[in-house]
Amino acid sequence: PIGYISITAKARDDWKEWWQNPENVTLYQFMAKDNIPFHTVIFPASLIGTGKNWTLLHHINAIEYLNYENTKFSKSRNIGVFGNDVKEIGIHIDLWRFYLLANRPEKNDSQFTWDDFIEKVNSEFIDNIGNMVNRTLVYLKKNFAGVIKDVALPESHRSFIEECKKEFDQVTEAYETVRLRDAVRTILAIGNRGNKFFQDMQPWEQIKTEPEKAHTTVSVLAYLVKNIAIALSPIMPDTSKGILEIMNINEYSWKDIGQFTGLNDHIVNQPSILHKKLDSKLAEKFRKQFSGKQSDFGRVELRVGKIEEVRQHPSADQLYWLSVDLGEKALRSIVAGLAKSYSPEELTGKRVIVLSNLKPAKIREIKSEGMILVCKHRNKMELLDGSRFNPGDIITADGEKTDHSEITIEEFNNIDLLVRDGFLMSGEQRCHIRGIPVETHELKTGKVC
Structure with missing residues (x-):
């Protein structure tokens, strides 16, 4: 320090x-x-x-900790997206600020995934705040030359303003007590309230018979846009500045937040889109780019094995000593840390997936000639299911050249294997045996180890 x-x-x-x-x-x-x-x-x-x-x-x-795609961020292993990466991939920094604060691990660990990042940026911010800002200011500019009017308000509008003021007070309190995630969530709730008010008031209908009322509606919403811009200024400064520039407002302070008067006859500038929606296809691209691993599935030989015998390891309570049929002349001796999750009765006769070209090693004096693969997510673990296949069947992934020479555990750990949507995946390729996918049943996502 x-x-x-x-x-x-x-x-x-x-x-x-x-x-x-x-x-x-x-x-x-x-x-x-x-x-x-x-x-x-x-x-x-x-x-x-x-x-x-x-x-x-x-x-x-x-x-608490922010984790990355069911694992930990690791600069040394190039796992995860870091500040220098953010500068290069072309997504506006304010969208990162929004997501990371909305997903901030204030009380519990949280997870960064590309799917969630793109979904929340699009649905919670752009479709909410971005939509409300754009539709309000476009309607004001198109129908009323961008002029804001302060007039006597009907009860519906006064009630709306009072509810918004209460929520802006909550935003201020959240900032002052450093509950940043709550501040973001409250701003999003205000955006939703504004969109609902626009929809309920239907200014496109009001203008046909009561143009003054339609003007009042969008003027109130313009004030809401200004207040949201101020509320966003500590966490999304560029976006806040962009909104205020559209509104032709050069000077403001936090004391202005919650005010819905004072801009009578003020003219806003020509509206423009704050942020374009992110393409959902970017998730696959960036997940692969920042995985820190190589697909290189052809380096691993994964075979279906049938567990013929289960013995307690003589010197480790959490380990089993297994005899496994891999379709070879002799059974393989494999030491596996499954004792906490499975009983011997549950494992005997079970068909599992085995890393069969792993370099043999002695584990507590017992020779181990392979590794039983499991899916892990948080504190849960599940064996990959080999029940539909025969002992010795080899798992493949399309487009991978094979080199099944002996592999070390360090080399295996650097290969991109995971479970997504209940399927064993190598990068973006689904792993299979004769076209039949390898699956899990309880855990639908997790790392394979």
């Missing part, structure tokens, strides 16, 4: 106005949960020990 001070000092001549000014500076820190002792005890104690008037920690905001 001492680097926080030194990097500030290197970047700014006025660093003492920040780090040695506790009367006027409030220090908030954001980090993962495993850093809490350093920043709450060791770092402040070190500063106090110098005897100088340092700015000490006021509030620490620690989060």
Whole structure:
């Protein structure tokens, strides 16, 4: 943590106005949960020990872990998307900010998946906030020359405004108490409220008989757009700025939030689309690009095996010593960590999937000539199902050249094998035996190990 001070000092001549000014500076820190002792005890104690008037920690905001596609982010293994990647792949930074804060692991670990990222950006933000901003300002510009009017409001509009003000107060409170995910969720709820109000009021019908009422409706919604732009400014600054530029508003402050007057006869600029929807096909592309693994399925020899005998490992309670029929002359000896999840009776006679070209190894003095493959997701585990196949059947994936020479466990771990939608996958290819897919039944997604 001492680097926080030194990097500030290197970047700014006025660093003492920040780090040695506790009367006027409030220090908030954001980090993962495993850093809490350093920043709450060791770092402040070190500063106090110098005897100088340092700015000490006021509030620490620690989060749980964000995981990546059913595994952990790993810079060393190139698993996951990182800041330098975000700069290069062409998705606006504000959409990342939105998703990561909406999915922020404030109380429990959360998961980043490309499918969820694209779905939430499109459905929760663009189809919600983006849609409400665009339809409001386009309608105002097209039908009323972009002019906002302050007029006496009917009860329906006053009630709508009061509910919006309550929610904007909740947004402010969430920011001040560093509940950023709640702030995002409340802003999305306000967007949904605005879309519903637009739909309920039907200004396209009102304008036919009551043009003043239609003008009032979209003027109220224009104020809502302004307020949403201010609410978004701490987390989506470019998007907020873009909305306010369309609205022709150059000066604002947080004190303006919740106000629905003060822009009488103000004229908005020509509306434009904030963000284009993301193509769902990008999920497959980026999932493969940032998996850190090679498809290289042809390097693994996966055979169907029938478990003929199950014995308790003589020196490990959690391990079984199995005799497995792989369609060869002799049974294979395989040590497997299945004792916590399966009884000997459940395993005997079961047909499973075996990594059969794994380099043999001794595990607690027992020779192991392969590995029984399972799907794991969080704290659950399930054997891959080989019940429809015969011992010795080999699993294939289309388009893969085979090299079934001996493989190490490290090489296997770097090969892209997972379960998605209940099917064994190599990258984006479904694995099969004679066209019949290899499946799981309980776990529909997870890593294969």
